[in-house]
Amino acid sequence: MIKGISLFINTYKLNFKKNRIAELNLAVVVKLEPDLSAGSISYNPDGTLNRSKTKNTLGPHSKIATQAAFYAKVKYGAKICVGSMSGHAANNALQIAMETCDADVLHLYNDPSFAGADTIGTAEVLRKGVEKMEGTMEKKMDIVFSGHRATDGETGQTGPQIAWKLGLTFLGNVISYDVDLEKRTVTAKRLLILRGVPEIIQEIEAPLPVFIAIDPSYKYHFNTVSLRLSAEKYKKEAYEKAQNYQQYIHTFNREELGAEKTLIGLVGSPTIVYNVQRVPKGKAIRNAKVLDGSNPEHIRQTVTAIKEALSAMVIK
């Protein structure tokens, strides 16, 4: 009898999040990117990337966004819809996304008119996509996640633009977050990097719904046995679902999305990415001087040097 109860309590603990009334509704917008690992990449005879022969994969930043959604699924219980704008019908990025976050619904936005879009043209399609998700799931989204940026030449603007178009509070560079289901708020830590200053972590609280662009350094952490066990359960469920991911895909063209022709694709794009260049590395010029920590004169010299260096860094 007693055994029965203890067993019940433990299984209850695991299932209870699933049955919670105020479950979260999450959207993740992801990007299919060429797999740049050796052996997967293919070139045209003229030296340009052969997009149709190069294998595609879920972009690394998008993957982190799906991981962030998985955190909420395990911790609070959530319905997740992953959406992607892509010209590829066989979209294995959606499969990887499903396996990563145990998504419930997959959306593919696919139309020839989407081609050639810049960030704002893309943002328009994805905004329509999120609205479509809300239609499919008959729920308003609580959090929309995106990656920090894409690796194949994007500037990190798509996320903020979708947020702006959807009228959501935008939280960028989020390295961890938690939700208060009763108060319906989110608290998030953001990583701020300012020149000359060590990393700053800003903690903010915002009412739901919000748009979160996840920082590349995000890593979820489940700190109790019960959370870990349910994470393992969801992972298993996700793996099994992802084997048949095609069943979960809903595909929409421009018309079905209800996207305005003038706001999308090449037509709706006021900018083109002409070239992306890395910030050149500064030459390391280091004049090392060996100082003895037990010598007061050396310590004085060090303090002066630090003072000088600090005064040279003016932060505006």
Place this chain on the structure above:
Amino acid sequence: MEKYDVAIIGGGSSGLAALKQLSALGKQAILLEAGSIIGSKSISGGILYSKKLKKGKVTNVEDLYENFLDDAPFERKITKYILHSTSKDKIFSMDLTAAHDYQANFGCSVLMNKLNSWFAKQATETSQKFGGGIIPGVHVKSITWNDKGRAIIHTDEIDAFEVKAIIAADGVNSEVAEMVGARSKFTSEQLYQGVKVLIKLPEKIINERFGITSSEGAAHLFAGDITLNHIGGGFLYTNHDTLSIGAVYHFDSLLKNPVEPYTLIDTLLRNPMVSELIKDTVPITKILDKTLSQEEQLKTRFDIAKLIKDWNDIRGKYLTSACEDPDSVKAKLDSIEEQMTQKFGITFGINHVESEYGAKLIPDGKRCRMEKPFFKNILFVGDAAGRGIFIGPRIEGLNVGIDDGARAAIAVARALDKDDFSESYLGEYYSQLIDESPYTTDMKQIDKDYLKIFLDAAKDVPSDIIGSGYGPILKLMSSNTFRGLVIKFANILGYDKLLPLIETENTYVKVPIQLAERLGKITSTSYHPKDTSIGERISKLSYNDDHLSHIKLLDTNNEFMKKIVVLCPAKCYAEEGEKIILQHEGCLDCGTCSQKTEWRHPRGEKGIHYKYG
């Protein structure tokens, strides 16, 4: 604080067996494993045995996992077992398949990463039904007890939680045993060091070279000059499309005459018989034209990488027994080879393809099994309890650990039913189950029938090679009546007294060398493998580096640590002047340096991540 019934610490084959058995008995258990996924910290030889013993019953792998023979990803059933005595290019071989078959249902070669993750899948399915499961990436750092006698488990990664009983399956370098004071660290006399490399070779080439079919497997054991004068030997086991090659040496003998573990492996690989068995065709790329633009060079490099990858995949496919349409696959292979040569000037040569290098200590159950394998409400199983059978060339740690895990589970289930976790109810009952295990008997006594197999195999060996000391004893033992008496007498003496007489340089080095020189056949090879540098070996491994070192040096200037500079299989130690320094990155968690250091496993998910094991 969260509360659970049972915690199992360590997700090797022993801990997983405990979880599977406990779940089969309807009990809730949580298994904690430090590696980021199950199997990532596992390394073995290895041949996994299923035994049918004359005296008593054990839980075999297929008893616990009923679908093992149909579904498990084991490599090959070993059907040939041969011991080779080596001296330079001379080799004397003895067929010991009878020793391998002795009291065995089967013995199959296994790669532990794959196999443990399969075990984990089976165990998870049952354990989840009872609110249990596996939590990877968590390293247990201490255990305390509350006033009700419940154990509290503290880890680096998750909040502390309470359990009624613990099964410690944390391997040979058990921190649990040490932190609670259940036993002291094993000594060098009680341990062997095992080092292993995994070599890729297509299935059909293995079949042809070893004279086996795809449903058969071969094991070759080596003693003689390849030991470089150490007690122990080498092994080579065939897997499905890889070879496991290793060196296992008594730690004491390594301390007496320190030689780098990788040198011992290279010596084995350079033996002409082994070289001939491991060689394969490999593509050799030309040096890139440096006058090309950076972009062009990068593009060429990618193109070559893609072609070589395709070549490997398609060649692998062509050389498997499962290849359905060999002609069209061959045509594809030919076309890729043509592209490789024509477009990029790639040529083909002979080399061997080493994919993984690893090491771990192995406890010798004859010398170090725990007499009292429990402490409070903790039961020790498998390597953690110092259990494993080491007789002749055969190592049995996997099957013993699986049986221990099942026995511990039975004891814990019984304690849960009565809600009594006292040493007298739980620990002593487990101890009794372990004492009843026929494996424990094997760790204590020589089995005269097993010995007879070796005597029969050696019956044509000239007695002067065996040596004057052993001659009369061997003569006595070849008679069925006297053998019984001699063994009885030997067993009265016990392994303590016998081992220094049996496990000697004579047995592992001198006699085999003489055998090879006098009776051996000359073996030649056209392939002379170049030694792989330790740097190259380590660079092929996956690590999740921790900036904090899991090993702390206690005394940087002692004789033992100076030998460890040589004996660390990853070359993590160096001598700087009089002092020993450690660079923990690259550590294989083998435990070789643990005796004179403050040694822990890396934190959860950190450190080495084996892909094959």
